[in-house]
Amino acid sequence: MEDGEDTVMGDSHTFPALSSNQPRAQTLLTHLGSHPTPTLTPSHNPQATASSSPGSDQSQSRGSGMGPPDRLAKTSDTGSSSADQFSRLDSLVEPNSDWEDEDMVKPGLPLASLATGLCYDHRMRYHCEVSPESDVHPEDPRRIYYIYKELCRAGLVDDEESARPLAPKTLERIPVRDATEDEITTVHTDAHYAFVRSTRDMPNEELIRLERSRDSIYFNKLTFASSLLSAGGAIETCMAVAQRRVKNAIAVIRPPGHHAEVDKAMGFCLFNNVSVAARVCQDKLGDACRKIMILDWDVHHGNGIQEAFYSDPNVLYVSIHVFQGGRFYPNGPAGDWDMCGEGAGLGRNVNIPWPSQGMGDGDYMYAFQEVVMPIAQEFDPDLVIIAAGFDAAAGDVLGGCFVSPACYAQMTHMLMTLSDGKLAVCLEGGYNFKSISKSALDVTKTLMGEPPGRLTGTAPSKAAIETVRRVRSIQASHWSHLYPKNTVQQIHGDRLHDILRIFQSNQLYENCKLTPLYVYRTAISQSFENQVLARPEIMGQAHPVTNKMEVHNVWLADSLKGYIKWICDKGYGVIDVNIPKHVTRESTFGRYEGEDDDRPTATEELAAYLWDNYIDANQATEIFLLGVGNAFHGVVNLLINRGTYCPIQLDERMLTIPENLYKRVNGVVSFVSENPVRAVASHTQTWLSKWYRENSLVFVASSHGIWNKDLRRPSKRYGTLVQSSASDLNQMLDLHKEAVFEWISDRADGADEETGDEDA
Ligand SMILES: [Zn+2]
DSSP, X not given: OOTTXXXXXXXXXXXOOSOTTSSSOOOOEEOOBSOOOOOOOTTTOGGGOOSOOTTSHHHHHSOOOOOOHHHHHHHHHTSOSOXXXXXXXXXXXXXXXXXXXXXXXXXXXXXXXXXEEEXXXXXXXXXXXXXXXXXXXXXXXXXXXXXXXXHHHTTOSOSTTSXXXXXXXXXXXXXXXXXXXXXXXXXXXXXXXXXHHHGGGOOHHHHHHHHHHSSSOOOOTTHHHHHHHHHHHHHHHHHHHHTTSSSEEEEEOOSOOTTOBTTBOBTTBSSOHHHHHHHHHHHHHGGGGOOEEEEEOSSSOOHHHHHHXXXXXXXXXXXXXXXXXXXXXXXXXXXXXXXXXXXXXXXXXXXXXXXXXXXXXXXXXXXXXXIIHHHHHHHOOSEEEEEEOOTTBTTOTTTOOBBOHHHHHHHHHHHTTSGGGOEEEEEOOOOOHHHHHHHHHHHHHHHHTOOOOOOSOOOOOHHHHHHHHHHHHHHTTTOTTOXXXXXXXXXXXXXXXXXXXXXXXXXXXXXXXOOOOOOOTTTSOGGGXXXXXXXXXXXXXXXXXXXXXXXXXEEEEOTHHHHHHHHHHTTOOOBOOOOOSSOOOTTOTTOOOOOOTTHHHHHHHHHHHHIIIIITTSOOOEEEEEEETXXXXXXXXXXXXXXXXXXXXXHHHHHHHHHHHHHHEEEEEEEESSSOOOOOOOSSOTTHHHHHHHTEEEEEOTTOGXXXXXXXXXXXXXXXXXXXXXXXHHHHHHHTHHHHHHHHHHHHHHTTTOOEEEEO
8 A cells, every 4th residue: 555545535644653563654544525533532532523423424524543643652662562573472481481571571452452443434335226126126235334323323433323332442443445456456357447447437228238238236327436445445444454553343345345256247246355455465565464364154155256366375265155056146166165276276265065045053153163263273364354244144035044143253253363363354245234234243342352142052954064074074185184084085995884794794604604695686686685694783983083983993783693692502593684774886985875765665575585585485483583673674564464465476375375474483573773663463364463462572762752651552563562771772682682582482492492583
């Protein structure tokens, strides 16, 4: 910023430099309008509150003082107004320290004593529609006025309209100015600047025509002027913060900027205010403001900011936005999670794309704690700028999300921990007057030192957890503090359940001489091949940092092993069936797989197949069925379907099979934890439920809904129910082992110790 450059819009006042570590004395202030009231600090200069109302011309024409020189001198006297110099000196860490550095310690709270800045100018309201249609455009000029008024009502602004009492240290006005062409073109092309400037001289009809040909943007003759002020306001705000003239600041500016691309106005945005401000700070302050983080919490993706810094390693852009698979404005793939920057800027672009609207406080806090802050702390910026759209706020119809003012305050509070507190908040979107006003107020109070309000709901949604995990896993390759490192994509290996099955197969052969049964592939889902064995459960503790499951911390829990051993020792035959949660297919390495949807059907098919091909053909007459967890479904269906009718068989067999099955099955033992308890009954064979009741033992977890006191006692169709005191299947299997052995022994012995088969 050169002296004189910023005098375009009015009187200017030059003040001494605020701190000794500034590169040179600069023109700090531009006084706008016609009422020269050079300095004002409410406590020192009460008469400065001239007659004006918020949003009126007069209210803007004063209030431009950055603070009285005498107060500024205090910090200058000390030799350094900045805590930067001594904040890192800690004599306690020096083992031989005899407090020699004590003279470096400055009394008081030099940074906390600085005021928070506020940039607002009513002239940014001049950009409006030439001929408003029936509906008022959401990017309504009154947006910034309502925010300003809210700050006044809270007594934060030294304005005669402000409620009393005023805050002890009111907001320090940062005067707005026109951004220069040179500044705008640090981000935008000359052609784009020339285009926006050309709207100044267009007749209204042409402006309307232009509006229709563009993507979500309107123009009038003052669009250019307002846009320059908005960008200039962002520049002044960020510079004031970066140079420590204020503690931190908020810029209540419009038109917004984050959609404006290098060569394109779109999405209510003309010049990319935040991007221009970041570039200007870098250019003017050099190493003192080299690394800048831009956090964009507008509900829309800031495509313009992303584009401007996509290959810049010194600007970290983090955006939390609704994405909806690229169908939410600004549409397309740019806002997706895998857009991480390119070239030297690779890893400096972080998108957190919500899959849908409706996100709330818990989701934003989760994203901040899990992704935003870890990355921000590692990046360690010199300045943080918030592209602060308040359209994710509860009440905003365009955004459709539910972020509360307290949540905006919490996020602000977290970002204040970075870059020695150098935080500049610049308004972007937000279209519900009340929502944006309340949100901006809470953000401003937090900047000024009030603790953020308490949150009512902090639980993240499943969608947020999934999104954040995905973002973490891809960003982990760019940030050393971020885990888990995404290594599985390069690994070609086997799913553990396949490996375990081989292990179990070997073990069961060793101990019990069990061998896998051949399953004819075309008849039954291929996934059951080799699964006609035991059901294992993996229990383990992931590494606390890498989230990896290390083999020495993982156990294979298999309570059924004890059952199989007992059965084998008794000399019975056994068929052990495992119902897999997932069907292994190729090319799914490293991907999370949920349960297969057609599992119940497949279970039924397998049970029937085993009966028809192995059990029915066997000479055994004493057969016990053991159904654990999901296998319960197959056992029950076997009883109902194979026992009552069999549509694919010939008529005569249909008559013989029921008799055959019920005669040969001596007992059914089931363990049910989470699955529904199913009834065994038939309309045609009314005796079936009675038979089931007499020949079954169904252990149901203590926590199961069937024990609900408000329900009627379950009918006998559910078999002989036993309430287990445990709720985990493996625990239940252990707990009732002896009872089951006894029950089976009694029945089998009663039948002359004939061989029994089991289907688990
Ligand atoms: Zn927006």
